[in-house]
Amino acid sequence: MVSIKDVAKYANVSVATVSRVLNNKDTVSEGTEKIVKEAIEALNYRPNLVARTLYKKRSSMIGLILPDITNPFFPALARAIEDKALSYGFTVILCNADGNAKKEMDYIKSLEQKYIDGFIISTSQLEVENYDQFDFPVVALDRFIKNEIPTVMANNEEGAFKATKHLMEVNCKLIAHVRGPSGVGPADDREKGFLKAVKESTIKYTIVETDYDLYTAEKVAYQLLQNNPEIDGIFAGSDLIAAGVMRAANHVGLLIPHDLQIVGFDGIQLGKMLSPSLTTIEQPIYEMGAMAVELLYKQIEKLDLEKLHYKFSTKLIKGETTKNTRGFINE
Amino acid sequence: MVSIKDVAKYANVSVATVSRVLNNKDTVSEGTEKIVKEAIEALNYRPNLVARTLYKKRSSMIGLILPDITNPFFPALARAIEDKALSYGFTVILCNADGNAKKEMDYIKSLEQKYIDGFIISTSQLEVENYDQFDFPVVALDRFIKNEIPTVMANNEEGAFKATKHLMEVNCKLIAHVRGPSGVGPADDREKGFLKAVKESTIKYTIVETDYDLYTAEKVAYQLLQNNPEIDGIFAGSDLIAAGVMRAANHVGLLIPHDLQIVGFDGIQLGKMLSPSLTTIEQPIYEMGAMAVELLYKQIEKLDLEKLHYKFSTKLIKGETTKNTRGFINE
CATH class of the missing domain: 1.10.260.40 (lambda repressor-like DNA-binding domains)
Incomplete structure (x- = not known):
């Protein structure tokens, strides 16, 4: 050189x-x-950037900690973050925490030693006290960590409320919510939105929990549908969970949307590949990723943040897993 | 600190x-x-790892250059690489080249200045001469760059041959190959395997080209099926392309597998979510990722490589997009 x-x-x-x-x-x-x-x-x-890093204690690298890169929601998010980060001159280091708090801390510690400029964190498995030791700025994305840490997320409660209301509009009589794991912020918030919607009416409902994993979701949904044949609507906690629910419905022999109507959450491309195509709640993934980078950049440059916490609105995307509401509305 | x-x-x-x-x-x-x-x-x-890096000119970081993180084949590959890399003490830096040679070179140059230990490269858009300037070891994964660079890939030609033979066994009369872009190694090799199989018989066939993108694949397949209603078998160049073909078949009104039988290539989880589930050629993604890391590690440590080029065997995974062959075999 x-x-x-x-x-x-x-x-x-x-x-x-x-x-x-x-x-x-x-x-x-x-x-x-x-x-x-x-x-x-x-x-x-x-x-020589390494020498410069040593002098400036800056690396122009930011870390992105994801819970699971094979969950298709996160590559979509990573892509958005990378695009925006490049425009600020940052290289993005992707860390797949894989539900393992030790692995996450190992990534953070080793990258901190390379003077990483900051982290965007989409997990919530570390203790809140861990964050107090960090010498670098952090943005929480799709998760809430604590009040002092800037947060970017979708309005999960509002989205879940819309999803559930839609299932009621298309005339479901017993709605199940197949939710993500307890303690994971978005999963908890989506349950809140679901409960808010069902409790405004007299509709019957039930809630079961799964991991964000195709086969676990399928297994949970299979048991649910076997034990409760009168379920005619499911609000799935994510599009990936919805894919598992659809597999289960096929195995049980239920026709979608005739016997069972389904709404997902995320709005990723996967929903368009499912058959029938998935009705879902779309998060503005690209805008959320871009905002997270902007908030991290401002902290790195010690600029003022106008606001610490951002909640993005969601949108119902009508697919073929729910019936058309037109007839219902016209009745 | x-x-x-x-x-x-x-x-x-x-x-x-x-x-x-x-x-x-x-x-x-x-x-x-x-x-x-x-x-x-x-x-x-x-x-202080930065100071150590400066002294040793080593960073314990390896770069992984992917053509498109939102193509679900690559997160599966990234996950495998990251798992194996961690066991060697490497942090993986993910670079999404996004089909852009300049972006890829920018990543490489900026990481080279941080004394990156090496790269695993799953793209083939740089000129071969570019690789001669590099001071760090490289492994080509899912791509061939040149003879001197260790290579890990599936036996794409053999896999495509199996896929096409299967379509012939389930009695297809006119088979189309919806292939990936010309000049992309695996896409070219899969076409070779397809041609080898069809040319061994008198079966009629046709070939069209698409990008590795759901909607482009759907558009290409829609036109193909509209213009050639007698097509009854499609070998798709990847599982993502197969998902696009299935969307097109639905729009044209063809029943799968009754009117149209389909085989994909990759063996990613997506195939299990499609409905009907996808018959496909499975690459041993995890083993391929692990081998790529091992070959990079050996180069970094200046250990001998027993062999430079690895081709992994593929396997036909029978799904529901092709008919059962049992009846045919028993005839």
Whole structure:
């Protein structure tokens, strides 16, 4: 690799002069600056970023901690974050925490030692006290960590309320909510929205819990549908869970949407591949990712944050897993 | 952060002594070494990895360059690589090249300056000459770059041959291959396998090309099926393409597998979520990722590679998008 010494030699100036040019100091004459810059170009010199990191204690890298990269919601989110981060000159380091708090802490500690500029964290498995030790800024995405940490999430409660209301509008009589794990913020908030909607009416309902995993969701839904044949509507806690519910419904022999109507949550591409296509609650994934990067960038640059906590509105996307409401509305 | 000075003070030795212990030099007495190690533990001191990187020109980071993180084949691959890399003490930096050669080079250059230990590259958009400039080891995964660069891939030609033979066994009369983009290695190899199979017989066939993108695949397949209603078998170049083909078949009004039989390629979880479930060619994704990490690790440690090029066998996974062959075989 070309060194700063090579540049100095080529330009016939001192190493200190090259360094001053690199650091945009005013103490170099325009003529000298031009010569140095030509040498840099001629030799294709790239400043040693590791040395710069050591000096500035900045790496222009941000970490993104995801609970599970194979859950298709998170690649969509990662893509949004990466696009936005690049526009700020950040390289994104993806960390797949895999539901393992130790793995997550190992990532954080090892990247902290590389002067990572900050983290966007989409997990909630660390103790809140862990965050107090951190020397770098953090943004919580799709999770709430604590009041002092900027947060970006969808309005999960509102979205779940819309999903459940839709199932009631299409005339479901017994609605089940197949929710994500207890203690995971979005899953808890979606249950709240579900309960709010069902409790406004006299509709019968039940709630079961699964992991965010296709086969677990299928197993849970299979048992639910076997034991409760009168269930005719399911609000699934995510699109991936909805895919599991649909597999279970097929095995039980229920026709969708004739016998069983389903609404998911997320609005990822997966829903369009399912057959029938999934009615779901769409989160504005791209906008959420972009906002998370902006909030992290502002903290890194020590700029003011106008607001700490952002909740994005969701939207019902009508697919084929629920019946058309038109007839119902016209009745 | 605790510094080496703090450790020296606590242990009542010089900074140089602590440094010698950290670097496992023999010039420190056992007693002193013990005291220093106790101080390191008591203060929870973590050596400054950036400084170490500068000294050793090693970062314990490896880069993984993917063409598109939202194509579900690649998160599955990334997960495998990350698991294996962690067992070697490597942090994986995920780079989403997004079909953009400039973006890919920017990632490589910026990470090279951070003394990245090596790259696993799953794209093939750079000119082969680019690789000659690199100072770090590379493994090509799911792509061939050049003879000197270790390669891990599935036997795409053999897999495509199996897929096409299966469509012939289930009695298809006119088979279309909806292939990935020209110039992308696996897509070219799969076409070769397809051609080998159809040319061994007198079966009629046709080939069309799409991107690895759901909606493009759907559009291409829709036109194909509209213009050639006699097509009764499709070998899709990937599971994601197969999902697009299935959407197109639904829009055209073809029943799967009654009117149209489909085989995909990859064997990712997506195939199980499709309805009917996808018959596909399974790549051993986990083993391929693990082998790529092993080959990179051996290069980093300057160990001998027994072999440079690995081709993994594939397996036909029977789903519901093709008919059962039992009746056919018994005839």
